[in-house]
Amino acid sequence: xxxxxxxxxxxxxxxxxxxxxxxxxxxxxxxxxxxxxxxxxxxxxxxxxxxxxxxxxxxxxxxxxxxxxxxxxxxxxxxxxxxxxxxxxxxxxxxxxxxxxxxxxxxxxxxxxxxxxxxxxxxxxxxxxxxxxxxxxxxxxxxxxxxxxxxxxxxxxxxxxxxxxxxxxxxxxxxxxxxxxxxxxxxxxxxxxxxxxxxxxxxxxxxxxxxxxxxxxxxxxxxxxxxxxxxxxxxxxxxxxxxxxxxxxxxxxxxxxxxxxxxxxxxxxxxxxxxxxxxxxxxxxxxxxxxxxxxxxxxxxxxxxxxxxxxxxxxxxxxxxxxxxxxxxxxxxxxxxxxxxxxxxxxxxxxxxxxxxxxxxxxxxx
Amino acid sequence: xxxxxxxxxxxxxxxxxxxxxxxxxxxxxxxxxxxxxxxxxxxxxxxxxxxxxxxxxxxxxxxxxxxxxxxxxxxxxxxxxxxxxxxxxxxxxxxxxxxxxxxxxxxxxxxxxxxxxxxxxxxxxxxxxxxxxxxxxxxxxxxxxxxxxxxxxxxxxxxxxxxxxxxxxxxxxxxxxxxxxxxxxxxxxxxxxxxxxxxxxxxxxxxxxxxxxxxxxxxxxxxxxxxxxxxxxxxxxxxxxxxxxxxxxxxxxxxxxxxxxxxxxxxxxxxxxxxxxxxxxxxxxxxxxxxxxxxxxxxxxxxxxxxxxxxxxxxxxxxxxxxxxxxxxxxxxxxxxxxxxxxxxxxxxxxxxxxxxxxxxxxxxx
Numbered sequence: 001x002x003x004x005x006x007x008x009x010x011x012x013x014x015x016x017x018x019x020x021x022x023x024x025x026x027x028x029x030x031x032x033x034x035x036x037x038x039x040x041x042x043x044x045x046x047x048x049x050x051x052x053x054x055x056x057x058x059x060x061x062x063x064x065x066x067x068x069x070x071x072x073x074x075x076x077x078x079x080x081x082x083x084x085x086x087x088x089x090x091x092x093x094x095x096x097x098x099x100x101x102x103x104x105x106x107x108x109x110x111x112x113x114x115x116x117x118x119x120x121x122x123x124x125x126x127x128x129x130x131x132x133x134x135x136x137x138x139x140x141x142x143x144x145x146x147x148x149x150x151x152x153x154x155x156x157x158x159x160x161x162x163x164x165x166x167x168x169x170x171x172x173x174x175x176x177x178x179x180x181x182x183x184x185x186x187x188x189x190x191x192x193x194x195x196x197x198x199x200x201x202x203x204x205x206x207x208x209x210x211x212x213x214x215x216x217x218x219x220x221x222x223x224x225x226x227x228x229x230x231x232x233x234x235x236x237x238x239x240x241x242x243x244x245x246x247x248x249x250x251x252x253x254x255x256x257x258x259x260x261x262x263x264x265x266x267x268x269x270x271x272x273x274x275x276x277x278x279x280x281x282x283x284x285x286x287x288x289x290x291x292x293x294x295x296x297x298x299x300x301x302x303x304x305x306x307x308x309x310x311x312x313x314x315x316x317x318x319x320x321x322x323x324x325x326x327x328x329x330x331x332x333x334x335x336x337x338x339x340x341x342x343x344x345x346x347x348x349x350x351x352x353x354x355x356x357x358x359x360x361x362x363x364x365x366x
Numbered sequence: 367x368x369x370x371x372x373x374x375x376x377x378x379x380x381x382x383x384x385x386x387x388x389x390x391x392x393x394x395x396x397x398x399x400x401x402x403x404x405x406x407x408x409x410x411x412x413x414x415x416x417x418x419x420x421x422x423x424x425x426x427x428x429x430x431x432x433x434x435x436x437x438x439x440x441x442x443x444x445x446x447x448x449x450x451x452x453x454x455x456x457x458x459x460x461x462x463x464x465x466x467x468x469x470x471x472x473x474x475x476x477x478x479x480x481x482x483x484x485x486x487x488x489x490x491x492x493x494x495x496x497x498x499x500x501x502x503x504x505x506x507x508x509x510x511x512x513x514x515x516x517x518x519x520x521x522x523x524x525x526x527x528x529x530x531x532x533x534x535x536x537x538x539x540x541x542x543x544x545x546x547x548x549x550x551x552x553x554x555x556x557x558x559x560x561x562x563x564x565x566x567x568x569x570x571x572x573x574x575x576x577x578x579x580x581x582x583x584x585x586x587x588x589x590x591x592x593x594x595x596x597x598x599x600x601x602x603x604x605x606x607x608x609x610x611x612x613x614x615x616x617x618x619x620x621x622x623x624x625x626x627x628x629x630x631x632x633x634x635x636x637x638x639x640x641x642x643x644x645x646x647x648x649x650x651x652x653x654x655x656x657x658x659x660x661x662x663x664x665x666x667x668x669x670x671x672x673x674x675x676x677x678x679x680x681x682x683x684x685x686x687x688x689x690x691x692x693x694x695x696x697x698x699x700x701x702x703x704x705x706x707x708x709x710x711x712x713x714x715x716x717x718x719x720x721x722x723x724x725x726x727x728x729x730x731x732x
Contacts, residue, residue: 080446080477081650111446113477115651138619151668153677158668168614176614178607184600201599210674228595228604233567234550238594241544241683244668248534248542252660253504253651259667284447285481285619294618301625302517302524302610308576311519317607 005340005358006332012038015343015356016053022350023061024068029093033057036092040124041333044324045179047188048124051339054346056121056265057090062350065268066120070094075255080105080112083254086119088270091143095122099131099141099277106137106279115254116275121145121265125165126179126318132279133169136288140278141165144250144257146264146271149183150224151244152237155210157224158259161186162246167318169282171292173299177318182243183225190216190225203230250274332359371706371724372698378404381709381722382419388716389427390434395459399423402458406490407699410690411545413554414490417705420712422487422631423456428716431634432486436460441621446471446478449620452485454636457509461488465497465507465643472503472645481620482641487511487631491531492545492684498645499535502654506644507531510616510623512630512637515549516590517610518603521576523590524625527552528612533684535648537658539665543684548609549591556582556591569596616640698725 016034021027037057041049060066070089074082082101086094098114105112122128125141132139145160161181168176184204193200194216205219205226206212212231213219228239251258256274263271282291299316307314328334335343340354347354382400387393403423407415426432436455440448448467452460464480471478488494491507498505511526527547534542550570559566560582571585571592572578578597579585594605617624622640629637648657665682673680694700701709706720713720 076651078476078650080475083651109446109475110444111477111479113646113650138615150674151671151680153674153680154668154671155674156672158671166611168611176610178604178611180601180604180607184595203600206674210672228601229550230596230600234569234596234600235546235594237681237683238544238546241546244542244664244683245532245534245544247664248661249504252657252664253648255652255656255660258660258664280479282619284444284479285442285449286621290621291618294621294624295614298610298613298618298624302520305517305520305524306522306576308516308519308521308572314517314519315603317603317610 003337004334004362005337006334006360006362007356007358008332009038009042009328011356012041012050012333012335015352015354016050019053019058019347019350019352020061022352023058025061025090026069029070029090032096033090033092036096036123036127038333039127041335042325042328043124043126043321045124045321046336047186050335050343052123054342058346058350060120063268066090072097075117080109082112082114084114084116086116088118088120091120091122091273094119095128095141095275095277098275099128099139099279102277102279103132103135103137106132106281107135110284111280112278114277115250117254117256117272118270119256119273119275120271121273122275124179125163126167126177128277129165129167129179130175130177133167133175135279136169136282138169138280138282139167140276142246142250142276144247144262144274146262147260148187148225149227149240149243150206150210152227152232152240155206155224159227159240159243159247160262161225162243162250164242164246168295169292170295170299171289173296174316174319174322176295176299176316177321179318180228182228182239182246184228184230184239185225187225190219194220249276334362369703370700370728371703372700372726372728373722373724374698375404375408375694377722378407378416378699378701381718381720382416385419385424385713385716385718386427388718389424391427391456392435395436395456398462399456399458402462402489402493404699405493407701408691408694409490409492409687411490411687412702413552416701416709418489420708424712424716426486429634432456438463441483446475448478448480450480450482452482454484454486457486457488457639460485461494461507461641461643464641465494465505465645468643468645469498469501469503472647473501476650477646478644480643481616483620483622483638484636485622485639485641486637487639488641490545491529492533492543494643495531495533495545496541496543499533499541501645502535502648504535504646504648505533506642508612508616508642510613510628510640512628513626514553514591515593515606515609516572516576518593518598518606521572521590525593525606525609525613526628527591528609528616530608530612534661535658536661536665537655539662540682540685540688542661542665542682543687545684546594548594548605548612550594550596550605551591553586553591556585560586615642700728
């Protein structure tokens with residue numbers, strides 16, 4: 001674990017916003033981007049946070065591979081639905097607009113769905129699902145992504161790690177926030193093992209010939225990830241089915257690219273990524289207070305269930321991330337030294353020096 | 367594999383209807399039950415087919431544990447939503463009514479969702495999702511069920527095998543029909559291993575102390591199934607998260623029982639099972655013909671992808687079941703001898719002799 005510097009949430013957001021504005025992103029959009037990116041760090045999903053500010057977003061903005069103004073347009077609209085074209089804009093900005101419109105519609109009619117085509121990587125899927133929570137709605141957020149996952153009985157990457165995110169309000173308990181790739185692990189996890197020279201657990205990935213491998217490099221070198229479930233004995237075709245479903249709703253239904261046509265983040269062409277969002281008012285079905293009591297009962301029951309040998313806690317989805325958020329509010333948000341180095345360098349390049357004073361440093365996880 | 371008798375679809379449906387009518391199920395409802403139960407056999411999901419006519423439905427009707435008239439009532443309704451009470455009726459009848467209303471609403475406004483509380487086991491989840499297909503809609507069907515699955519880091523059954531079914535129309539290709547338990551395998555699969563005296567693959571289930579076991583009997587004797595994904599290294603908490611989501615939407619949102627409060631099929635009390643349905647018109651987002659061409663492209667691409675070593679075919683979800691359906695139409699529907707024996711005995715009991723002439727017999731799978 002490399003040394004980590006701790007920064008305040010506000011400092012990181014403010015820097016992110018200034019950085020993006022220097023690359024012609026409008027002030028409001030840059031603020032939205034900052035909120036979404038730093039939320040990932042705050043929730044402990046560092047892989048989707050400030051680490052991508054330069055390496056993905058900044059780079060593509062500088063190369064004019066995405067539209068800094070994120071010029072979204074309406075393809076088709078009804079009171080309960082909206083099909084958007086993201087205008088090859090910034091994924092998080094486009095997605096934020098889409099979910100905002102989705103919630104507005106759901107406020108009027110109780111439920112709405114929005115598709116987006118011609119977008120880019122949108123960061124953490126869970127952010128948009130969670131936007132529904134304060135409105136006492138259930139939120140859904142799906143996106144496709146570049147091919148990394150092999151279908152069951154296949155040996156090449158045909159589907160993205162296509163995440164499913166669903167957020168559901170609760171009462172005294174934290175909300176339920178599922179935010180999962182439909183592969184066993186995201187590709188970033190394999191990269192971490194590669195960098196540290198460790199082998200990966202057998203079953204996570206295959207080499208370019210379709211053989212299961214414990215070598216992270218063999219997966220990265222033309223291999224593929226396995227869908228949730230893994231092999232057929234463990235019913236990996238269910239994870240494959242979920243990945244396919246996400247591609248249907250995000251890609252085919254929206255009119256975006258799908259399967260192997262989705263552009264890779266490091267590819268100069270348009271990614272044409274698609275998203276799908278839904279918002280559903282709880283009180284269409286049940287008074288919200290009754291529902292929240294039910295949620296508390298379900299979640300408390302789960303957490304209080306007897307533990308497996310050697311385990312002392314059962315978690316609800318999103319709980320670890322909410323705990324991490326609390327720690328960040330008091331201690332600051334950890335950013336690893338190599339990322340700070342990249343930010344310093346990128347800041348020089350665009351003329352927005354990364355001049356934040358860390359609150360402190362730490363060497364260990366926690 | 368025991369000897370199997372082949373019957374025509376119509377004969378099996380007609381017998382099922384007559385059997386249920388003798389137990390005071392109204393003619394139309396009995397016809398719906400027959401269609402749903404026999405569809406399971408026709409699609410190769412024998413575990414949810416005519417095998418349950420007596421062992422589950424007939425038994426509960428005779429004991430007056432379910433209401434033969436399936437008296438559903440409306441709890442709350444809006445143009446896009448419906449919350450139903452199933453009146454402790456027959457699950458398939460109640461679910462069929464719910465999805466029929468859901469589709470009617472979606473025809474009017476484009477999309478609708480329906481919850482059901484106070485219902486019973488509804489058979490194959492995919493049936494109701496597939497009802498949307500002929501309307502060029504995407505259909506969703508979820509249900510909770512009696513506790514059989516342990517949450518990650520837990521050691522007792524806290525959640526049902528809570529299936530997720532989604533059906534999506536295609537053009538020249540078969541529709542995409544995902545119909546999956548959120549556990550690795552359903553409990554019936556473990557029972558099959560127990561009966562044949564074989565061990566189960568490690569990872570499917572745990573014994574009553576929370577240790578992984580290869581003994582099917584140890585799973586059945588107070589143990590639990592593992593969620594899709596399996597252990598934490600293979601990200602079983604995602605399967606656990608999906609099972610929890612299904613319980614939230616089917617159980618908590620509908621006001622039905624959830625988690626360990628859901629009644630067991632062999633328990634004399636009310637099951638109070640909950641369901642959740644959705645229907646979504648494709649042309650809210652994209653012209654249907656364009657969408658279907660996109661679906662064909664996605665599905666053909668998947669099936670044409672390079673195969674893993676030793677594999678000669680990549681399947682789409684539902685494809686094997688559609689193939690099975692075709693075979694049944696020409697050859698007849700296979701019913702294993704032990705089930706025929708039970709049907710004969712039950713038929714005597716209710717005064718509706720199982721007098722169907724088989725088209726033929728076979729000894730092998732296929």
